[in-house]
Amino acid sequence: MTQPVAPTAESSALSVELSAMPLALTLVESHCAATLRQRSATLLKRHLGLALAECLYIDGSGRWLGRDGDEGQFDCGDFHHPYAHVIRSGKPLTLSVADARIRLDHPGFQSQVASLGSALHLHVRPLRGVEGTREWLGVMLLAGTPARLLALTEDPGMAAFEALLCRLWMRLAREQGERHRSRILQDSLAKLNDGTRRQALADQLAEDLLGQSAAMQALRRHIVRAAETNLAVLLQGETGTGKDRVARAMHQLSARANGPFMAINCAAIPEALLESELFGHGKGAFSGADHAREGLISQADGGTLFLDEIGDMPLALQAKLLRVLESGRYRPLGENEERCADLRVVAATHQPLREQIKEQRFRADLYYRLGQFPITLPPLNERRDDIAQLAQSFITDFCAREGRDEMGITPAALRLLYRRDYPGNVRELKNVIDYACAMTPHGADIDTYVLPGEQDSQLADSGLDDMVAPAEEMPLALPGDIDDLRQTMRDIESTIIRQRLRLFGGNRAQAAQSLGLPKRTLAHKCQLLELDIK
Template sequence: MTLPAANAAAVSQTLLPAELAAMPLALTLVESSSTVVLRQQAARLLQSHLGLALAECLYIEGSGRWLGRDSDNVQFDCADFNHPYAHVIRSGKPLTLSVADARIRLDHPGFQAQLAPLTATSQLHIRPLRAVDGQREWLGALLLVGQAATLTALIDNPGMAAYEALLCRLWSRLAREQGERQRSQVLQDSLTKLNDGARRQALADQLADDLLGQSVAMQALRRHVIRAAETNLAVLLQGETGTGKDRVARAIHQFSGRAKEPFMAINCAAIPEALLESELFGHAKGAFSGADHARAGLISQAHGGTLFLDEIGDMPLALQAKLLRVLESGRYRPLGASEERCADLRLVAATHQPLRERIKQQHFRADLYYRLGQFPITLPALSERQDDIAQLAQAFITDFCEREGRAEMGITPAALRQLYRREYPGNVRELKNIVDYACAMTPEGADIDAYVLPGEQQETAGQPVVSTAEPVALALSDDIDDLRQALRDLESAIIRQRLQRFGGNRAQAAESLGLPKRTLAHKCQLLELDIK
């Protein structure tokens, strides 16, 4: 029922209480699911049932500084008296003024935009809204626009007061419920993140048996591997040679949702260019000379699983374009085939080359680089994780003994000090080769000692380092500036060579040098050879 504009007294005494007290109207408000819906419903009911030109509920946001509207992003500063809402909030009292006066006296842009569609003969009535229980916190303001007689009838009407009280009570209750839900959701999100973090950490700890090391760099790498495994993004592994990119690729597959499907790997630098395309895409029978039967490529064999392309920086440009199409469309065509096939796989690529430099040199496609690098992982060099050398060395020793059927052996502190002092351009792979050699040179029942470690293969500070695997060659040099140190180095090299000659038999080495065994042991202790 629409309220007529005339006869305000009759409206006040008859229609208004009945309309505002009607059960359907109250139920409409009570059934509101949120404060936003409540404000919109309350304004719509007032506007439609009372014949108002406009009705709107504005809300005070959390800080208490701004009044906001649900219909747009306009906000009104509660301390800015260029709009009437500040007067109402500050005084706590209703305010009535004509649209014509408001246009002249108040110049707030947002408020003037509200007035723009209204007629100059209309009046504004703004009422402050506060919670009726608790600390009576501010909720917002109610804007009513209509003819003067209609608004006058509403001001002191008990039905309007009841409607306003119901609105404020429901608003306050919904705000508390929403706040509790938000707090509950925040708590739930925090618990979820905590549980996810604990789950990922547990998985990363499982990886520690395969990706060895407790250094900060390795712990971070294992976490990255777990996060990568949770996605289907293409992974680009970058790092120096010998850092374990193959192991990381297999770990990503092992902890992914594709773990039960195939893991196929190929080294792009190890296959001739003419054969690489056939290896990847396969070929149909008769596709080229010698193709006597059809052959599935690695892309087909890796369907549902993971394809690992090692040294992808060496892939020919023409093949890079075909690989990019597979990644973008999920389709490929074997050599000589007439129909395309689908490729459902996860790609992990690896390289030790600086691909950005390869792009500048036009040896690598930029679009493929960005497609491969959806989840980039950089593997740390051994120089960044020296704390892991002892654990790695012992693991390599254990692996050697199991592989070669040797009794368990350890490694002396002197040998470890030698390993810590070395440089490893070949990283973990070089360390493994050194330990394997030392294991092979160590007598049964003994621990790896410093004298069995192979010498450095590089020059240090411009001077060649004597290899203990070769006879000691003496040469006079004008570069010697510390005779004592030179003699100490020479003595150390001679003892190392002699121990190696006699397979670590210290008694025979001492006899061959014309020294008592105790003297040799003392010299080895001074030279950090750990001879006992």
């Protein structure tokens, strides 16, 4: 493809031009490899009168040649363009534009040289980081007259220019790689620190929002993320799942923690009074308004406003609330001047708002404005692993509130609690525990007969443990003639412990928990009874 052309006088000043100090400084001052490539191409084209000069770079995969400015890329294995020939051979290539248009049909390459005259020639040079290595940087494309291109290939100034370009390119590429790795490391450390901080806050929430189930751990993480924003939060879930506690926890973790937390149940206040409660009113606004009153929106300024049972808010009031959310402005009843409030709204409902929207009982625009950060609270039936911890917490609260001595709960009673349905969720469980605590005699633990709905004599007399015990446990056969009660009790205890260990595959912690015993106590009993618990 190469067509030799005799040197001409037009190359006599090339060495001086290409090695001039200002040109070298222009390249050295480049702050990134892309700028270096662009400046190099501009200098070659401007000072040497070339029709085209461009530097293409090999990407990190080594498969693609890219052009600065997102102007397309070339596959290094596609020989429909000249760059693949140069990369594969490692040698420069010169050909006429006319030949290139006939022999090379790559669309991107043809578009690149479309504006060039057929009399011009193309010269493609491979660029490496350090001479003698296989570390490719890219290729250089030059277009000009045959005489000018031949002069360039033989000119020492061009060789010096190319060497400087490759050295600077290599250095900038390495610096950019180091900066990239440094950013990745910093981002990783920042994410790690953020993750550690968020996990610490989520663990802190576990003191108030009890439960170690996967559903509760996920809920606490969502609360932490929501607290970091100023977005409106919509809490959805069945009744009794603790939406009010979640709202307060979110406020305490937010940047508004030092501000007020104001709450209102939209279903508990008559429609005629709800607007006054929220927006306040001026003196004489309606009959009986003998003095002005600040509404909850005003009182929540700088803090959080919790709107419980938002699904029961009247449509007319929904429109006014939407304006507060969008502009922060509101007008008390009976007043002409608007006021401003800076607050974060947390709303909650157990109602299906999407169905209410279809029935035109709830505004769609308010729903989407409230639901900037939606959170769904899990029902108790989806977190049964938390029942034991919740029950013990409610027992402790009852004893402290009523001045009762500490009490526990028997394994049989706990098994019944696990098997119950809880349409009222955590609130229902608390009511069950409070009732059972009140019915339990002093000095005793909560047992099955004091649980509401479980006093049926048939259940109590027919062996309740058999009904609720796991299927893997066989009922105990008591001997007809007992002449040593102590030994008989030891045998029964030994049998029960053996069955429970076998049920849990030898896991002492689970067996102890199912029997209502500390793990250390179970281990001591196994030692006394000479049971193998390994």
